[in-house]
Amino acid sequence: MLKTYEYPKFAYRQSDEQRTGKPKRHQAVVIGAGPIGLTAALDFARHGIETVVIDDSDTVSIGSRAVCYAKRPLEVWDRLGCGDRLVAKGVSWKVGKVFFRDRLSYQFDLLPEADHKMPAMINLQQYYLEQYLIDEISRRNGVELRWKHKLLSLKQADDHVVLTVEAPDGVFTMEADWVIACDGANSDTRRMVDAKFTGQSFQDRFLIADIVMKAEFPAERWFWFDPPFHRNQSALLHKQADDVWRLDFQLGWDADPEEEKKPEKIIPRVRAMLGDDREFELEWASIYQFACRRVDNFRYGRVLFAGDAAHQVSPFGARGANTGVSDIDNLGWKLKLVMDGDAPLALIDSYNEERAFAADDNLLNSTRSTDFITPKSPASRRFRDAVLELAEDNAFARPLVNSGRLSTPTPYVHSSLNTPDEAPFGGRMAPGTNCDDAPVSSDGRRGWFLNTVGDGFVVLTFGGAPAQREIPFGNIGARVAVVGRDLIDAEGVLASRYDGQQGTTYLIRPDQHVAARWREFDPAKIRKALARAVAA
Amino acid sequence: MPLQTRANIADPDGFYQELIDSQRDLREGEAELMNCKLVLILANHIGDREVLREAIKIAGGAGAMRGNR
Secondary structure (H helix, E strand, O other): OOOOOOOHHHHHOOOHHHHHHHOOEEEEEEEEOOHHHHHHHHHHHHHHHOOOEEEEOOOOOOOOOOOOEEEHHHHHEEEEEEOHHHHHHOOOEEEEEEEEOOEEEEEEEEEOOOOOOOOOOOOOOOOHHHHHHHHHHHHHHHEEEEEEEEEEEEOOOOEEEEEHHHHEOEEEEEEEEEEEEEOOOOOOOHHOOOEEEEEEEEEEEEEEEEEOOOOOOOOEEEEOOOOOOOOEEEEEEOOOOEEEEEEEEEEOOOOOOHHHHOOOHHHHHHHHHHHHOOOOOEEEEEEEEEEEEEEEOOEOOOOOEEEEOEOOOOOOOOOOOHHHHHHHHHHHHHHHHHOOOOOHHHHHHHHHHHHHHHHHHHHHHHHHHHHOOOOOOHHHHHHHHHHHHHHHHHHHHHHHOOOOOOOOOOOOOOOOOOOOOOOOOOOOOOOOOOOOOOOOOOOOOEEEHHHHHHHOOOEEEOOOOOOOOOOOOOEEEEEEEEEEOEEOOOHHHHHOOOOOEEEOOEEEEEOOEEEEOOOOOOOOHHHHHHHOOOOO | OOOOOOOOOHHHHHHHHHHHHHHHEEEEEEHHHHHHHHHHHHHHHHOHHHHHHHHHHHOOOOOOOOOOO
């Protein structure tokens, strides 16, 4: 098979604590150096949490795997310093085509909303994502990656966790105030704490393959329902970086995974998909079976679950990695405030409250896509086929076609950290919602709103000239940013997205989510909302 | 607007005949597919989720139509 990518090999190093036999108490130990574990490491480093990541391999993801990254995770990675690099390397697609049997049912244009720094989504092989995150980590202090380290067991103490870890030089002990399990859908950590991981598993298998195709082929997403080259199943084709294309074939339950993975079995399929005369080479192929399930609690004592270790969804709609990044976005600042004694332990429990809610929303969306793509009964299949046949000539049926919905963050609308509105607001920036970006300038330079917000508490207020530069609560300070003074909203996009009238004031959390909003700047109310946002 | 459950179709015999005639020459599977399309076209025309929910409930046998007894 061809190689467009050289897998790096990261050196194993014996740690001081293994060499000396004296366990060191770390603030955070992250299990697993996948996209979520690495994002956690970067985010924790930014918050000043001393972190060690352990991983039993010594390289990045083998194969393209996750592929699709949506706007919100890109915004998080931008805050962590690698947004531009990911977007530059990634591939954006706008046109999607839906085929039913031998016909083009219809095509659509994503028409992404203007005035956001980050695109609606990019396609990029997972190994590039991990490589870029690792590069960024190597530039940070206070975070250490330990390759070839495998967690064997853990024991919870009152205020820390004792980890038994195996490395090439033998078994040794580490200690951590908090353990963050990012070790994927088959998480060993989850088994070690006896967490329940329940839901629905599907009797279906998928073949995923990366092919290299140098010839001109449009950068579009093509989805086939019941195509002539793969009857009664579905198939997906989309572009990644380096002329690598990703193919997903639904195989059905009766297929033999080992047989289907053989190049002589894959190549004729791809030929039928692309047309016979196109030249391509197979780079990587894998088989997977998916399930929709989640852990019953994201926190077990001092062990916290994130990413696929906490929730597993179907691949339709690219919700796995995207929602995992939002887990970390939610967790990092809470962990820091609790570690520093600036917020009660209840703030950590709000991680479960908010992210379990989001996981359930993702599971619902992903189950709906699955029911459309792989109908579970003859009646369900008839409705699916009726929608697809109608869609060709009837625009009304197209919104019913579900080949995976673009992953968008779930607003924490019922979160106990929110302060409910007292006045009516237009737009979508309700408490619990992630902040929309907008072009703004500050210090005479054009830039983006989310970059100016950063990762601390911010009080955003439209107009006026409040005397306070900061609203304090205990050791926490919310920085006051005045639109018209500290940042200039020349195009009015910010005011429009936030329904920003004179006096309108938002309290924004460190994860760039709205905690509260009012029609006037009232320090007493802001203080109260700030206390509530840290579960105090 | 609640689901219209009083008789609302002009010339009911004519409508019924039209419906049956439209599937007279179809095989079972084709007629079933056509029925699905018909449901989707009419559902889109109605649009109102409350009305559709009530109709789905009644069609599923979850209660008699109001005004029937």
